Amino acid sequence: MLHNKSFVKKTKSGKVMKQVREHYLRDDIYCGASICKKCDSSVARLGASTSPILVLDTNVVLTQIGLLENSAIDDVVMLSVVLDEVKNKNLSVYNRVRALCSNPLRRFFVFSNEHHKDTYIKDMSGESKNDRNDRAIRVAAQWYQNHLGGATRVLLITNDRENRRKAIEEGIGAETIESYVKSLGQTHLLDLLVQSANEDANMEDVEDLRPSKRKVLYSEHKPMSEITSGLHRGIYHQGKLRVNRYNPFEAYVGSESIGDEIIIYGRTNMNRAFDGDVVAVELLSRDQWHEEKSLTIADDEDDEEEDVHLVPGSADDAPRAASVLQGSSGDSSSSSPRPAGRVIGIIKRNWHSYCGSLDPMPMPAGSGGIAYALFVSKDRRIPKIRIQTRQLENLLDKRIIVAVDSWDRLSRYPSGHYVRSIGEIGDRDTESEVVLIENDINSRPFSSQVMTCLPPLPWSVSPVDIANPIRQDLRHLNVFSVDPPGCKDIDDALHCTALSNGNFEVGVHIADVTNFVHPGTALDDEAAQRGTSVYLVERRIDMLPKPLTEDICSLRADVERLAFSVIWEMTPEADIVSTSYTKSIIKSSAALSYVEAQARMDDSRLMDPITRDLRNMNALAKKMRLRRIERGALTLASAEVKFQIDTETHDPLDIGMYQIREANQMVEEFMLAANVSVAEKILKHFPLCSLLRRHPTPTKEMLEPLIRTAVAVGLDLDVSSSKALADSLDRALGDDPYFNKLIRILATRCMTQAVYFYSGDLSPPEYQHYGLAARLYTHFTSPIRRYADVIVHRLLAASLGIFKLPTLFLDRPKLTTIADNLNYRHRNAQMAGRASVELHTLIYFKKRPTDTEARIVKIRSNGFIVFVPKFGIEGPVYLTGKSEKQSGEWFVDEQEQKIKKLDGSITYNILQAVRIHMEVVEPQPNRPKLQLTLL
Amino acid sequence: MEFVTPEGLRQDGRRPRELREMRAEIGAVSKANGSAVFEMGNTKVLAAVYGPREVQNKSQQMSNQALVRCEYTMANFSTGDRMRKPKGDRRSTEISLVIRQTMEECILTHLMPRSQIDIFVQVLQADGGTRSACINAATLALADAGIPMRDIVTSCSAGYLNSNALLDLNYVEDSAGGPDVTVGFLPKLDKVTLLQMDAKLPIDVFEDVMELAIEGCKAIATYIRNVMLEHTKQLEYHRDG
């Protein structure tokens, strides 16, 4: 059956053209109900249960997707007309609906009403698109009703009053989503309902316990047309709002139009914008740029206390430098004020669901079981969110997920609704899941499509691999690996052979992951999406499926494995004479741990080949390292923490700093060298599409806190170049043996992190890796756990002419997106790792209150921040109670970086050692936190 | 773009392996020795055949076989876009050549030495697959003109979008930029005489797509045979009556 649809379409040049499209109507589209006798039931999805079959309209799907995802809602018919509308309006909701429709555990059936001969409707003249589609939905609902002939009830779910009226007139059962959910009698489902705007008025009652609060709190958002013209005229500036992780009342908007960051002080100026929203900003007048600072913390009552946290690994983890010393009278720094502004409109919302818990509150009396509560996100950048719940008692001690629905001008907080609960607060599994959700980490098992891409097990090197001319047979070499103890995903191995001319042949052999992960496969797509493996204290979330990471690709001892090798000839002075790259077959003779390797080198009685090679390599590595440091590479100190975990309970048994041995440094040195050699090779062949890694030179502003501290302790730091900084760090020696390490730790947190980029996006001087003092750098050595290395392996293979580069590499914008995703995933993996360590630190100290030594690293108006070297954490120590913040008898000397008692009896200096007591306290039920107090 | 829904329907409601509706009419141009209109969905092509007749340009005459000439044009109104296309543009020249070679392959030219056969094809409406429609129309027109052929030749295209092999692409699908294969096929001899492809395809996918296009050719052949049979019956009926 054929029907020609004609419509007019505007062409690019503005002409209006009539278009005729064929539209086939079919008689082989089935209803999907398993009870139906007329249709092919092999495709049936809708159950035989007594519950009605639901036909949803577009708005219900768009607004209530969270509810639909709850398994209590089933037997749903998704009409193709609805799917098309949802797709046009919100792609992410569309993807979620599609996931429901393809989920075999759910009973969602897609009915292609637009191609069914009995449910297709022609447009009527004078009818709007919306009305036409509403009619199509009613026609389809009616068809189901007639087709199933009363065997099951059919319900049209729509919140559109007019549509519902017409449906009932036409004899179709119709209800609003609210009344349908109420009829199910499951109260927890009601929490999932997204509140429509008119019901929002009731929600105001939460705050209205305090009178006179119903006033306009925020200024109106400008309409889009005004924003567009304002942007055009240069009076507004567009950018993505980023909220300061450590001070949620301060945000930044990177603006291309003024080439600088605009600072937004306070929630009023942020004007209901969320972190990640694309906003339009208006600059404040110049005289307001400074003053605003005093508002920073005094915004309102929900000023949160700083928590004990891990020592920052870089500037990205650390609080911004700006104005830590509020309330101090010292004159502010000489730097010119940065532009400040306020948000006047939101161009694109970044709302999603957030993980957190409810603000503890008493059970309200006599409100019919409905309570209004404030949700506090784990992510401090997110404001509190008001929700309505019928299960308050049940939720108070849970980690829950909440989605934002709206934020009007009258409400201090945005309104949202409960999505689901994860588990009890403080429970290790719950909190670990929170860490994963918060950092957008996919920890689901790999799909069957991904698993089918794997070679069958048991896998071994085949004669075909050995005969392959692109592969060198290096099985005769004495190859071994050195890793942390218990490492199962071994992606690198080494060899070192003394040559007859006195030189050494040194090889770095990396797992040949791209031999198994091919572009365009489900496996490759999944790995690209995940971007990196994630290491939590008690578990690892792999980028690639286990058979690859722990077996096929892992360069284990005594098995033949495929590798990608970088081989140098080096003089005894560690100068590189020549470099070659080849795919290879190796057979590792030993998988050593760092400790074992170190012990072998240290044991002078041992003379076996592995130990001999280790010593040679170590000698070379030391020279390479020295040369690197001479070039200006920074040897920064980080405080990595190691837990010993109880295998049974998974609770931490012991905690301590990660010890770095010579053997670690040796392996690291050769990995760095391999990465540099590969970077040079790929860039030579692919100047525009090589994936590299850069570390930007820190700006003077970023180093400001380091310099201030240095001046206070009488240290002269030269930060003019990485070389100068490295030298002055070397000279930074005090009477205190720990002083140098402390200064290095402070320097580390001033640097930003290194990032991935494609060579075509930047100019060669920007390629530099500041921390390593390398002109070029990339990641090649860990393809099992980093996707960047997978890309680099493909580039290297292509530069050797043994692999054809996929056409993707010609697509510049696509490449930039890939690099952005890698940076995002890398960053999230690190944050998750840190959060996991923080979580286990808390669990550890719960049973073990401890006294220990700490160092003062930052002076505050009411105390100071200390660093606890033994456990790698830092946190606030208060000298005065929280309430008497400004009025204490303590006085801060900003110049000298010290805090003194007014009568001069006690003084605390920056970097001074103090003894503290660490203990887990619960200021509010179910909200444990680690507290540091002065002894 | 989603060209095939997870429910397995294409944008116009067909399933991946379905042809569009076909329509054929023999004898539309009375002056010609043979003519036919052939439609595949909204693509509509008119073919007219003159000959065998005397060779106009004696220098081109061949003593052992007939000279086959082909002219392809596109009606200015065919795409709805009022762009004037010059007659001898590169695309037309190329399609003319393709059609001529394909038809020459199945005409028993050696039976008609020193003669000339002219095939005119004009696209009246274009909605993807014009090349195939031209060949199918030309086959019918040649048969109508009574030109001896070793077999009828039919043509169909198939493409590959959203990981699905799709038969008989319409304009929207054709413009998606995916690979597409046009096949000319002699059904009785089970022989492919034309194969055009305009993008790279992995070999296993190519085999699928090609096989699908051949299936399409076979279905079209069945349809064309029926049309010819019907037409012959009608002629007999008129003569007898």
Ligand SMILES: [Zn+2]
């Ligand atoms: Zn049915």
